[in-house]
Amino acid sequence: MAKARNNAGDRGGSGRMTTADATVASLLAHGLDAVYLLPGIHNDDFFDALARNRGKIRAVHTRHEQAAGYMALGAALATGKPQAYCVVPGPGLLNSSAALLTAYGMNAPVLALFGQIPDADIGRGFAYLHEIRDQAGIIVRLVDWSARIRAPDAAPRLVAEAIRSMFADRPGPAALECAIDVWGRAGAVTLQPPLPVPEPAIDEDAVKAAARRLGAAKRPLIVAGGGALDAAPEVTQIAHLLQAPVLSYRRGRGVIDDRDPLSVNLPLGRDLWAAADAVLAVGTHLHMPLLHWGVDDDLAIVRVDADAAEPARIAQPAVALIGPARPILRRLIDVLPAHNSRRASRADEMRDRHARMRKRLAKLEPQLSYLAAIRAELPEDGIFVDEVTQIGFVSRLAFPVHKPRTYISPGYQDNLGFGFATALGAQHARSDVPVLSITGDGGFLFTASEMATAMRHRIPLITVVFNDGAFGNVRRIQEERYGNRLIACDLANPDFVAFAKSFGAPAERAKSPRQLRTALRRAFARRDSPSLIEVPVGPMPSPWEFILMGRVRGG
Numbered sequence: 342m343a344k345a346r347n348n349a350g351d352r353g354g355s356g357r358m359t360t361a362d363a364t365v366a367s368l369l370a371h372g373l374d375a376v377y378l379l380p381g382i383h384n385d386d387f388f389d390a391l392a393r394n395r396g397k398i399r400a401v402h403t404r405h406e407q408a409a410g411y412m413a414l415g416a417a418l419a420t421g422k423p424q425a426y427c428v429v430p431g432p433g434l435l436n437s438s439a440a441l442l443t444a445y446g447m448n449a450p451v452l453a454l455f456g457q458i459p460d461a462d463i464g465r466g467f468a469y470l471h472e473i474r475d476q477a478g479i480i481v482r483l484v485d486w487s488a489r490i491r492a493p494d495a496a497p498r499l500v501a502e503a504i505r506s507m508f509a510d511r512p513g514p515a516a517l518e519c520a521i522d523v524w525g526r527a528g529a530v531t532l533q534p535p536l537p538v539p540e541p542a543i544d545e546d547a548v549k550a551a552a553r554r555l556g557a558a559k560r561p562l563i564v565a566g567g568g569a570l571d572a573a574p575e576v577t578q579i580a581h582l583l584q585a586p587v588l589s590y591r592r593g594r595g596v597i598d599d600r601d602p603l604s605v606n607l608p609l610g611r612d613l614w615a616a617a618d619a620v621l622a623v624g625t626h627l628h629m630p631l632l633h634w635g636v637d638d639d640l641a642i643v644r645v646d647a648d649a650a651e652p653a654r655i656a657q658p659a660v661a662l663i664g665p666a667r668p669i670l671r672r673l674i675d676v677l678p679a680h681n682s683r684r685a686s687r688a689d690e691m692r693d694r695h696a697r698m699r700k701r702l703a704k705l706e707p708q709l710s711y712l713a714a715i716r717a718e719l720p721e722d723g724i725f726v727d728e729v730t731q732i733g734f735v736s737r738l739a740f741p742v743h744k745p746r747t748y749i750s751p752g753y754q755d756n757l758g759f760g761f762a763t764a765l766g767a768q769h770a771r772s773d774v775p776v777l778s779i780t781g782d783g784g785f786l787f788t789a790s791e792m793a794t795a796m797r798h799r800i801p802l803i804t805v806v807f808n809d810g811a812f813g814n815v816r817r818i819q820e821e822r823y824g825n826r827l828i829a830c831d832l833a834n835p836d837f838v839a840f841a842k843s844f845g846a847p848a849e850r851a852k853s854p855r856q857l858r859t860a861l862r863r864a865f866a867r868r869d870s871p872s873l874i875e876v877p878v879g880p881m882p883s884p885w886e887f888i889l890m891g892r893v894r895g896g
């Protein structure tokens with residue numbers, strides 16, 4: 342059997358091979374060139390198949406399963422391509438589950454490969470190593486598509502279906518389980534090419550209705566979410582046709598270049614929402630506008646969404662267009678000119694609005710100055726990875742982004758501790774551009790042990806840890822809302838510079854935005870190892886009045 346496996350691994354074609362070899366060959370057939378993982382006996386045969394394909398697919402092992410999941414997530418978000426991670430069942434699955442939840446929330450093409458106990462005994466409660474009740478039932482709650490590989494000849498089809506599902510309908514993660522005794526089982530296998538992703542027909546009547554509504558609007562607004570990332574030129578072109586400002590917040594940042602005066606941040610977007618008569622919402626839940634800012638009959642909403650269930654969830658739209666944004670918006674660009682009003686440039690008006698907004702935000706110091714230092718040193722196509730921290734919150738409003746997929750933010754999960762490991766994955770998958778992770782002292786220690794992963798795999802990520810000795814956001818809320826009754830918010834920290842150095846990573850401290858710039862320049866010059874910069878900071882002014890804002894319409 343070992344011989345059959347070796348042959349299959351070398352040949353990479355159809356023939357007699359194990360489930361593990363068939364799975365690796367199928368991943369390769371779909372263009373995957375890395376698996377983020379942490380080993381264990383359930384998956385030994387799969388790891389051995391990876392070892393025999395070492396030149397074609399990299400095995401990137403982490404120090405905790407959550408980081409394997411987050412690295413696959415970061416790689417998927419930075420590239421827009423499918424990425425995989427593999428962990429043992431039970432605790433391995435649960436350790437990675439926050440990352441999988443985040444991948445779901447961010448519609449990221451992450452394929453989770455989970456081990457299982459012996460196939461015949463699944464569900465019988467025999468107390469096998471890592472056994473968990475109804476593992477498949479847990480997985481079904483986390484992803485839209487999942488299956489168990491039960492034989493070698495099933496692997497190619499299941500991998501292909503899993504990966505197609507990640508780009509069809511509502512895009513997002515998928516999962517495959519495989520039992521400990523099935524990975525190594527050999528049989529006749531026919532490999533197969535990737536399955537085409539079905540493209541839903543475009544509803545021409547709805548496109549015309551959308552063009553009429555938007556073309557007639559006096560105060561149109563566009564809202565771009567994560568579903569618009571692959572339609573950046575189309576969104577920008579429609580914005581110019583309509584002279585419509587484009588609001589993006591976390592996931593949609595970069596869809597329109599922030600140098601374009603039509604690009605607006607969240608609070609400015611809310612001002613415009615208040616007076617808008619038509620909105621084009623592309624690949625966004627519209628959560629904040631609909632639930633916080635309000636809606637009424639004077640606002641015609643056109644939704645473009647890959648998920649047919651999404652548009653009517655919170656409020657019935659005037660028009661819903663279902664499918665991937667790019668082809669739909671292209672069609673809209675064809676049809677819109679015939680229905681569009683004559684429009685004067687709004688560039689001057691928007692510049693004026695931006696200037697006033699900058700004045701309102703100016704009190705958010707030192708956050709703005711640190712972000713300016715980072716923007717000055719991070720190249721335009723470098724990737725900024727956000728975190729749930731003071732500098733991160735302000736970056737969502739005021740860090741200029743120029744291209745899609747260069748700003749990675751956790752989306753509605755907003756899960757503390759996602760940043761460092763996600764950024765490691767982004768940097769691993771995009772070794773051609775620099776990646777920078779910002780994190781608080783709280784969030785960093787969620788996955789700080791992955792500095793070992795960064796060293797082991799020589800991932801040149803730059804991490805800036807803003808250290809205020811606290812879960813600062815929580816602390817400020819306790820000060821402001823609970824009469825300074827502090828609980829569970831002050832932190833005992835390591836010396837972060839010494840911590841990074843103990844792994845062999847270059848590290849230094851920067852005590853001002855100016856010092857941060859100099860430290861960043863040194864770090865960006867280094868492409869053979871990770872770098873860490875610790876920035877000691879004090880309490881910072883609250884950004885929340887610019888994020889959680891009340892109703893502006895609909896009573």
Ligand SMILES: Cc1ncc(C[n+]2csc(CCOP(=O)(O)OP(=O)(O)O)c2C)c(N)n1
Nearest residue numbers: 730731756757781782783784811812813814
């Ligand atoms: C998984 C998860 N747990 C808890 C929280 C709640 N939370 C939000 S911000 C925060 C503190 C963040 O501390 P730190 O990373 O040091 O950033 P700082 O606010 O101090 O800048 C916490 C605990 C969360 N968002 N996600």
Ligand SMILES: [Mg+2]
Nearest residue numbers: 781782811813
């Ligand atoms: Mg902190």
